[in-house]
Amino acid sequence: MNNDKADRLLTLYRTMARIRAFENAAEEASRGCVAAFGSSVTGTASVRGPLHLSTGQEAVAAGVCACLDKSDYLTSTHRGHGHTLAKGADTTAMMGELFGRATGTNHGKGGSMHIADFSVGMLGANGVVAAGIPIAVGAAHSAKIRGSGQIVACFFGDGAINRGPFLEGLNWAKVYELPVLFVCEDNRYSATTATQTMTAGAGAAARAESLGIPAVSVDGNDVLAVHEAAVQLVAEIRAGFGPRLLHAVTYRVKGHVSVDPAAYRDPGEVEAALASDPLRLAATRLAALGIDVAAIDAEAKAEIDAAVAAALAAPYPPPEAAFTDIQDTGAGQWQ
Amino acid sequence: MAVMSYAQAACNALASAMRADPAVVALGEDIGRGGIFGQYAGLQQEFGPERVIDAPISEAAIMGAAVGMALTGMKPVVEMRVADFALCAIDEIVNQAAKNRYMFGGQGRVPLVARLPIGIWAASAAQHSQSFEAWFAHIPGLVVVAPATPADNHALLTAALACGDPVIYMEHKMLWGMTGEVDTTATAKLGKAEIVRPGHDVTLVSWSKQVHVALEAAQLAEAKGLSVEVIDLRTLWPWDRATVLGSAARTGRALVTHEAVQAAGFGAEIAATIAEELGIPVKRVGAPRIPVGYAPTLEAAAHVPAARILDALCKLKPC
Numbered sequence: 216m217n218n219d220k221a222d223r224l225l226t227l228y229r230t231m232a233r234i235r236a237f238e239n240a241a242e243e244a245s246r247g248c249v250a251a252f253g254s255s256v257t258g259t260a261s262v263r264g265p266l267h268l269s270t271g272q273e274a275v276a277a278g279v280c281a282c283l284d285k286s287d288y289l290t291s292t293h294r295g296h297g298h299t300l301a302k303g304a305d306t307t308a309m310m311g312e313l314f315g316r317a318t319g320t321n322h323g324k325g326g327s328m329h330i331a332d333f334s335v336g337m338l339g340a341n342g343v344v345a346a347g348i349p350i351a352v353g354a355a356h357s358a359k360i361r362g363s364g365q366i367v368a369c370f371f372g373d374g375a376i377n378r379g380p381f382l383e384g385l386n387w388a389k390v391y392e393l394p395v396l397f398v399c400e401d402n403r404y405s406a407t408t409a410t411q412t413m414t415a416g417a418g419a420a421a422r423a424e425s426l427g428i429p430a431v432s433v434d435g436n437d438v439l440a441v442h443e444a445a446v447q448l449v450a451e452i453r454a455g456f457g458p459r460l461l462h463a464v465t466y467r468v469k470g471h472v473s474v475d476p477a478a479y480r481d482p483g484e485v486e487a488a489l490a491s492d493p494l495r496l497a498a499t500r501l502a503a504l505g506i507d508v509a510a511i512d513a514e515a516k517a518e519i520d521a522a523v524a525a526a527l528a529a530p531y532p533p534p535e536a537a538f539t540d541i542q543d544t545g546a547g548q549w550q
Numbered sequence: 551m552a553v554m555s556y557a558q559a560a561c562n563a564l565a566s567a568m569r570a571d572p573a574v575v576a577l578g579e580d581i582g583r584g585g586i587f588g589q590y591a592g593l594q595q596e597f598g599p600e601r602v603i604d605a606p607i608s609e610a611a612i613m614g615a616a617v618g619m620a621l622t623g624m625k626p627v628v629e630m631r632v633a634d635f636a637l638c639a640i641d642e643i644v645n646q647a648a649k650n651r652y653m654f655g656g657q658g659r660v661p662l663v664a665r666l667p668i669g670i671w672a673a674s675a676a677q678h679s680q681s682f683e684a685w686f687a688h689i690p691g692l693v694v695v696a697p698a699t700p701a702d703n704h705a706l707l708t709a710a711l712a713c714g715d716p717v718i719y720m721e722h723k724m725l726w727g728m729t730g731e732v733d734t735t736a737t738a739k740l741g742k743a744e745i746v747r748p749g750h751d752v753t754l755v756s757w758s759k760q761v762h763v764a765l766e767a768a769q770l771a772e773a774k775g776l777s778v779e780v781i782d783l784r785t786l787w788p789w790d791r792a793t794v795l796g797s798a799a800r801t802g803r804a805l806v807t808h809e810a811v812q813a814a815g816f817g818a819e820i821a822a823t824i825a826e827e828l829g830i831p832v833k834r835v836g837a838p839r840i841p842v843g844y845a846p847t848l849e850a851a852a853h854v855p856a857a858r859i860l861d862a863l864c865k866l867k868p869c
């Protein structure tokens with residue numbers, strides 16, 4: 216591995232380590248706090264409600280977002296912490312949002328499932344599967360009309376490709392040759408369902424190709440592979456060649472939400488997936504170059520610990536905030 | 551009688567209907583593993599994957615396919631997980647299921663039951679917490695049902711399955727774990743309300759989880775010397791005008807409370823009807839017209855607590 220590549224791997228590893236530390240802390244702060252999968256809300260945890268973790272999927276967010284400029288846009292899913300962090304959002308504000316605090320990226324209005332940081336082009340996580348796809352297409356169309364040179368990264372899950380907006384969005388992007396990178400983050404599950412059992416044909420890449428959108432499949436746990444593929448696709452998009460799709464195959468090592476024990480799948484499958492953990496893979500490569508990641512891990516943990524402490528100390532939004540940022544015309548006429 | 555949760559009661563009712571009638575099938579995401587709230591627990595094991603049909607994340611296709619099944623001899627039960635996601639199938643509900651029978655001159659019927667859970671789901675924010683019952687009550691061709699208890703979830707789901715026209719069946723997300731006595735032989739009639747607490751000063755109408763809040767308010771009112779009659783509407787369309795108007799005529803005052811946004815909510819329809827028919831004072835207490843926020847302070851502002859109902863009761867009759 217040459218020096219450039221080692222540097223790049225180190226940078227990518229740092230992003231992954233920060234996401235992992237963030238997800239671990241969020242999980243810890245959420246225990247027992249969503250009413251589903253046989254659990255009920257206890258109300259005592261700091262992170263309440265459905266918490267979708269991207270643990271084990273960090274390489275996709277890190278590898279793709281490293282190709283984006285701050286001014287580029289990104290749309291995400293319900294599982295959006297990694298994308299948000301990798302796009303450059305401040306982890307203190309992110310954690311504040313998960314804790315529902317006034318200091319959060321969305322001032323406590325959205326929580327984990329709706330995390331967003333427009334200041335870094337992150338146009339929102341989404342509670343509705345596939346809803347981000349047409350929004351990304353619109354942002355790309357806008358960039359094209361405005362001649363801004365911005366591109367859009369559009370993340371969605373393997374389950375999302377069975378919703379109509381996937382077809383409608385990809386078709387639109389191709390018809391208008393829009394600057395958008397579709398990223399199918401394939402963790403092989405859609406909630407409790409093995410996605411493949413509900414998906415006809417060869418999946419996201421084949422569907423994109425059927426519309427004339429070039430697509431590349433990569434090992435989504437190999438951060439260098441994700442990054443190299445994304446560099447190439449982003450270069451083509453920036454050169455004006457229209458939309459591209461990246462299919463990154465990874466694995467959802469946690470349950471669908473933090474309280475889901477995921478008893479519907481074979482423990483052996485999870486164990487096998489853990490063996491190809493993206494951080495472990497990258498750390499092994501770095502170790503071969505004589506680089507120890509312990510210091511990076513410790514730094515990431517310290518950053519996130521501080522974010523948790525700040526979130527805990529921050530106030531909830533005042534009740535009056537429930538009535539702001541709804542609309543201007545007719546504001547206040549809420550009864 | 552058996553003690554069941556609200557989720558188990560529905561599961562039990564569906565299982566009985568499936569045993570009795572091979573035309574009844576269920577379709578939706580994750581239902582083969584029992585549904586994420588356990589409301590389909592064990593059904594795929596008993597009836598097989600051909601009758602408890604796992605679906606891709608394709609709400610429009612799920613609802614549209616159910617219309618096609620219903621037109622051709624099946625009785626599909628459609629799971630939308632939360633009412634918010636049914637918005638991805640709104641054409642299939644409003645333009646297709648609801649219009650079919652009339653538009654084609656009565657040639658077809660659409661006997662489907664679409665389950666669209668409503669209500670604020672704790673800490674789940676703006677896209678998983680909406681109560682859309684008024685939208686569907688507004689659409690000719692749809693029946694709208696909202697059970698408040700495990701017993702009613704059994705009896706009303708059974709009635710909905712026998713209805714013959716499309717039913718928008720709205721369970722409440724915070725009631726899944728509620729337990730109660732369920733008589734599995736009890737029947738209910740769609741369009742029939744129930745007086746769940748008798749009283750003589752004010753008539754208080756509600757449905758779904760808000761019935762329990764209304765009962766709490768009635769209790770608080772009693773301590774202030776006010777006797778409140780609480781009606782659980784159970785079915786929003788057709789709504790039980792006879793029971794509501796009969797009670798309101800006796801008490802001379804009426805209040806409607808619901809968890810949904812008050813503006814253009816279904817409470818307006820009931821209050822207006824009472825005022826038109828009886829000319830007595832009416833009031834509504836619903837949610838402010840705000841999205842549901844994530845932070846506890848914001849979520850609280852979207853709730854309609856018993857204290858607000860009590861205030862309104864005391865405005866109708868000083869207490």
Ligand SMILES: Cc1ncc(C[n+]2csc(CCOP(=O)(O)OP(=O)(O)O)c2C)c(N)n1
Binds near residue numbers: 293
């Ligand atoms: C339109 C819609 N239908 C259903 C859901 C419920 N739901 C939330 S996440 C999810 C699974 C999504 O799977 P995938 O797209 O692969 O993303 P992953 O959760 O694996 O990241 C489902 C069914 C939803 N949020 N929106």
Ligand SMILES: [Mg+2]
Binds near residue numbers: 373374406
């Ligand atoms: Mg998935």
